[in-house]
Amino acid sequence: MILAFSDGWGLAAAAGAATAYAVLALATPRLGEGALRGLLLAAWGLHAATLVEALLGTPPRFGFAPALSMTVWLxxxxxxxxxxLFPQLQAHWALAGLGSAAVILAMIFPGTSYHVIxxxxxxxxxxxxxxxxxxFAAAVVHGWLMVRAERSIRQAGQNHAGVxxxxxxxxxxxxxxxxxxxxxxxxxxxWLFAETLYGPGLGWKWDHKIIxxxxxxxxxxxxxxxxxxxxWRGLKAVRVLYLGAALLLLSYAGSRFVLEVILRRA
Incomplete structure (x- = not known):
């Protein structure tokens, strides 16, 4: 299960991406704008390489952790x-921390190998x-920044989001x-093309993922x-957004986590 990379460069890229993200998350206050941009670009590129290796490897792999990793990359x-567009936007440390965690999670749980599609x-x-x-993940991040900014304004503080x-x-x-x-x-x-996509007898099913x-x-x-x-605006809207995002997370990533990790079934 762990570190199942078809090529050595995939493991190297994953380790490099996780390290670059971790450095970015920990050292953001002490880095200049040029260093931040360069480190973020390096981490982003290495992260992309790990996704390419997983999806185009021999055989290709996919599962809950690669799905989360791809979501964070997006x-x-x-x-x-x-x-x-908004150079003042400040979310380096939080997103870099998520990036490092997502890459490491995908290293530990690389997903199911698909020999035949x-x-x-x-x-x-x-x-x-x-x-x-x-x-939706981008919406959640912006909603979180919005709530932080609104709370700071109400407390007569500084808007740390920068926007x-x-x-x-x-x-x-x-x-x-x-x-x-x-x-x-x-x-x-x-719904319309399930059997075409997944094969005969594998049509639309009312399982946990669909529900x-x-x-x-x-x-x-x-x-x-x-x-x-x-x-609807402000905290009320963001709470509904969080609820929808949690349900969506449980749909594919949650069901695959149960199958791959708890039940150990492909």
Whole structure:
């Protein structure tokens, strides 16, 4: 189970990414802007290499830990882009810590090996699902920054997020809206083409993954409707966002964790 890399460079890239993230998380206050940018870029690139090695290795692997690792990588990608638009955005240490933990978790639990894939469209279905994970995770990060900023303002303190509160709120809901579209597409494709993607006899099943996914979808739909019709904002909206994200996390990552780690079944 542990450190199951098909090539030595995959293990080296994973170790390098985890180390670079850890240094970034611990030393952010003492590093200049150039050093921060370079270290983040190095960690991001090594992290991407570990994902490529897992998905394109011989055989390819996927599971709850690689899914979480890819989600964190997508969040870091969004953060890197946003830093170009909002240089004052401050979340280096928290995201770097998540990145290091995600890479190490994927090293310990590399997932299931897929020697045969029923359909060449299955990786695209996975990509849609993971992209929705990433967008909702980005929304959670921005929601957390929004709550911190709002609390600081109420206490007459400094906004440590570095971005205006209304901007954080707008970004949070843009990520929720985009994630909701991708989650809807993922569920619709899984419902209509399950046997094509996974093979004969493996159609839509009312298992834990589907139930939690639909509950998450309903929660996010309620959040967007509540914002549009009832004007939900601030902590109330963020709490609903957290609930939806927790349900979505339990859907794929949670069910795969039970199968791979607790039940030890592929």
């Amino acid at each position: 969040v870091l990608t969004v953060y890197a882009v946003e830093r170009r 029923a359909s060449p469209w299955l990786p695209l279905h996975w990509a849609l699902g993971i992209a929705s994970y990433g967008l 205006p509160l209304l901007t954080l709120e707008r970004l949070t809901f843009r990520f929720v809206e985009a994630g909701f579209v991708l989650l809807s597409a993922t569920l619709l494709v899984g 939690f996914s639909l509950l998450a979808w309903a929660t996010f739909a309620g959040l967007l409707m509540g914002r549009a019709r009832l004007g």
